[in-house]
Amino acid sequence: MPNIETTAQSNFITDIIDSHNQNGRFAGRVHTRFPPEPNGYLHIGHAKSIMLNYGMAQQYGGKFNLRFDDTNPTKEEQEYIDAITEDVRWLGADWEDRLFHASDYFQQLYDWAVQLIKQGQAYVCDLSAEEVREHRGTLTEPGRPSPYRDRPVEENLDLFERMKAGDYADGSRTLRARIDMAAPNLNLRDPVMYRILHAEHPRTGGAWCIYPTYDWAHGQSDSIEGITHSICTLEFEDHRPLYDWYIQALGIHAPQQIEFARLALTYTLMSKRRLLKLVNEGIVSGWNDPRMPTLSGLRRRGVTPQALRDFTERIGVAKNNSVVDLALLEYSIRQDLNQHALRVMGVLDPLKVTLVNYPEDQVDWLDAVNNPEDPTAGTRQVPFSRELWIEQDDFREVPPPKYFRLTPGREVRLRYGYYIKCVDVVKDADGKVVELLCTYDPETRGGNAPDGRKVKSTIHWLSAAHALPAEARLYDRLFLTENPDDVPEGGNWMDNLNPHSLEVRPCYVEPSVADAPPGSRYQFERLAYFCVDPDSTPDKRVFNRTVALKDEWAKVQSRQ
């Protein structure tokens, strides 16, 4: 497994860990974990959590566990367990031999529940779900005790054992902690510890028909694993007193829970429920659609774990609710790909160029640099001939101000090729430019003029006879608005879906990419970064646009 490098972070979490290390609370130990529920795919918000947990363990020479919080068999599936495992591994967070499941602790949890019953701190409650809700009170009014709250210990023990034995129907009884029905923190108003669920569990099968609630299982799972710092999101802040209560009642190792603000991104949805809806309604092709913020989607899109690590370090961590600009993610993706992606030439919107003074059947193989940022990437040869493709965008019959590219009578450089000059324009019956007639200067092979004359721009090109046809999938943000929930009265987030989030179009690429396997990442020079899609075949190569290059010309144009 590739260990990712993390740079030392300093934030409110390291402050807390530092103080623990000074006062000896955990004897200098740092042990974190990532505790996903296998009810969906991981997204970039989880990447923040994973990097945080794994990063803290790395930074302090501690340990990191992966644990599935699989306490609800009605929502969880093996497919998700497999996908999550793959995603965490891909990110590079190494759990070594510490892959656990809350279900590993079902027996221990049961025994501890019995202990609480014996201590008079838990009881079997016969109230229905609705009655429990009625007894709970409201945010401003205290709750009322359940009529079963003061059952004798022996009766509780007997009832609980029969719950486990399967004597009762789903929902007919629960085991509840006996805390304080008047607590202002609703989590302390006798929370449910066990519910009856005659459901098959992906790991324990039919062994259990009572399942611990998350609140009952989570803190003890951390305790069992010797977790020192339970890093989680803000919404669990007022569950912390409950977890601490359980731990104290049981007299077991007490981790420190630390809450941080989850990641939100502009133009992006992070809710698993809504992502599932996009999948189920066929709005995207699946959890790994390259437009999805899922780790599998980002991976298919061409984003690297290194880029995500860089991103999570840049956004930092705090307790403010915040929304990160998608442009920052794109920046991290570009800076990583710029260092590592091989350069090739591809033409998305071809315009034919014929070099009138170039011999009919001649082919010239020219040296091209694979990656100017990385000399060790070497060079390759690209074929050059009389008929070429260039980008429509790189020619204007009537150039706007500040336009540097090809126009009638103007000379430009073909990247790693020759200087060419446009001498004539061929149009169809509608007056549309369909072909350019150009001359090339044989003295400028490789792209330099011996007489030292300069050109205003360098454009990319392909030898028409050698270009490989391919499919480009051009992705754009899934939503039109920064906040997908920003809708007028009566509308909903689905109204903000970007109808043009995917544009599929034929394109041409240079022959050097012919055998690139899925996952190969390239920069199509002057255009964007692309990644070979798993749908790619030798007959039809498919390229996903990861992210476009920054485009200064587009800015100039938009201001004109």
Add this chain to the structure above:
RNA sequence: UCGGGGAUCGUCUAAUGGCAGGACAGGGGACUUUGAAUCCUCUAAUCAUGGUUCGAAUCCAUGUCCCCGAGCCA
């Protein structure tokens, strides 16, 4: 309304009583065989009002606004 959190450039995040800093975004420039990358540069913030202090983003008081919480979900 009760409890728990939070408020610093457009965005994210530092400053832990002592020059409000960095990154992204935006503007300007240099360089350029990618209008990329790189480099330089500029714009731009302490929720409000009082108080304590030589000195307050930081401490105190009052207020305002935002988020989370009434699943047998996590």
